[in-house]
Amino acid sequence: MGRDGSHRAPLDPPSQPRRRVVIGPEPTPAPARPPAPPQPSATSPPHPSAQESAPPAAAPRLRGIDLARVASRSFYIQALFSAERQQGPGFAFALLPVIRRLYSSASERGRALARHMGFFGTHPVLAGYVLGLTARLEERRARGAPIDDAQIEVAKRSLASPLAALGDPLFWVTLRPLAGLAGILGMALLPLANTIGPDLRVLVCPLLALLTYNAVALRFRVVAVPRGYASADEPGKLLRSLRLAELKGFFERVSAFAFGSLAVLTLWPMTESADPAGLGPAHTVSVLAPFALGWIGAAVGLRRWPGRNVELALAAALVALILSTRV
Known part of the structure; x- marks a missing residue:
């Protein structure tokens, strides 16, 4: 009953439960777990990033x-x-x-x-x-x-640079003239043919020249590639082991011996047979003069064309031979 004498209805009970008040920070909810990535099947192609990160296959070794x-x-x-x-x-x-x-x-x-x-x-x-x-x-x-x-x-x-500096004097300046001298010397040592027809001794000269040169050059060509492959870490040691300077000196001494032998074999028989009828020294000089002119021409040509040693030597010998048969 109120103060004014009227009756009041009682208050209805709360239809919802009272909210609990928590003093302090609220707890953080646990994060949601992300979904698992799909597993690749056996037939699906690999991911592009996996292909880029794969190491390259090792190259095969040389045989x-x-x-x-x-x-x-x-x-x-x-x-x-x-x-x-x-x-x-x-x-x-x-x-x-x-x-x-x-x-x-x-x-x-x-x-x-x-x-x-x-x-x-x-x-x-x-x-x-x-x-x-x-x-x-x-x-x-x-x-x-x-x-x-x-x-x-x-x-x-x-x-490459040291090989060029050592190879040019050895092969072009020393070995190639020696090969030409060996060919001419071999032809001069053969006896004259008794049969009528072409003198087959002329074939000996180029054959011996080719054999002499390639006996040295082919050896270097055959062993060069495997030796360079094996000595890739020590190129200086490889150059010293070739001994190209010592080989050049050896060929120079052999060339001097061959040239002296060729001069004796060429001039000595002519001094005996140049004047068989007793015509005097003038006839002997006329026979030997073409050979002297040929060698003088070769000496002058070597100063003008220093890289044509073998060609000039062969040309001088050929000119001297032709002129001697016409005198």
């Missing part, structure tokens, strides 16, 4: 047959000679078996071939040592070694 193919191609290193790149295209052609062995894709082969198409020059007989060294470096690079283009180029030039 003996690969080095033999490089050695056989080194005979044609000057077939593509040009003034701009000199032996560069021929060097790349000789190294092509190695590139095909080490690299499988066309793009990798193209890049490797382009590395060796630039300027390159050395003695052609000794180029196999540089080819072997380059093959070893290309093999290491293809198998993952940190070797760039500049390192390969520096290694090539560090060996």
Whole structure:
């Protein structure tokens, strides 16, 4: 009952429970667990990122047959000679078996071939040592070694320049004239043919010249590529082991002996048979003069064309022989 005497209805009980008041920070709800990624099936392709991170397969090692193919191609290193790149295209052609062995894709082969198409020059007989060294470096690079283009180029030039400086005096200045002297000396030692017809002794001269030169040059060409491959880490030791300067001195002494023997064999019989009828010294001089003129012409020609030793010696001997038969 109220103050004014009226009756009031009692208050209804709360229909909802009372809210609990919590003093302090509210607890953080636990984060929802992300859904598990779908598992790839056996037939689904791998993710692109997995393909990019996979390490490249190691290149195969070079075989003996690969080095033999490089050695056989080194005979044609000057077939593509040009003034701009000199032996560069021929060097790349000789190294092509190695590139095909080490690299499988066309793009990798193209890049490797382009590395060796630039300027390159050395003695052609000794180029196999540089080819072997380059093959070893290309093999290491293809198998993952940190070797760039500049390192390969520096290694090539560090060996090519000394070989050119040592090879030119040995082969062009010393061995090639010695080969020509050996051919002429062999022809002079053979007896005269008693039969009527062409004198087959003239075939001995070029045959002996070719045999003498290639007996030395072929040995270097055959062993150059494997030795350069085996000595890629020690090019200085490889140069010292070749002993090219000592070999040049030996060939110079042999050339002096051959030239002296040829002079004696050429002039001594003529001094005895030049005047069989007792015509006097004038006739003897007329017989020996063509030979003297021939050798004088050869000496003058060597000063004018120092790289044509064998050709001038053969030309002098031929002119002297023709003039002596007409006197």
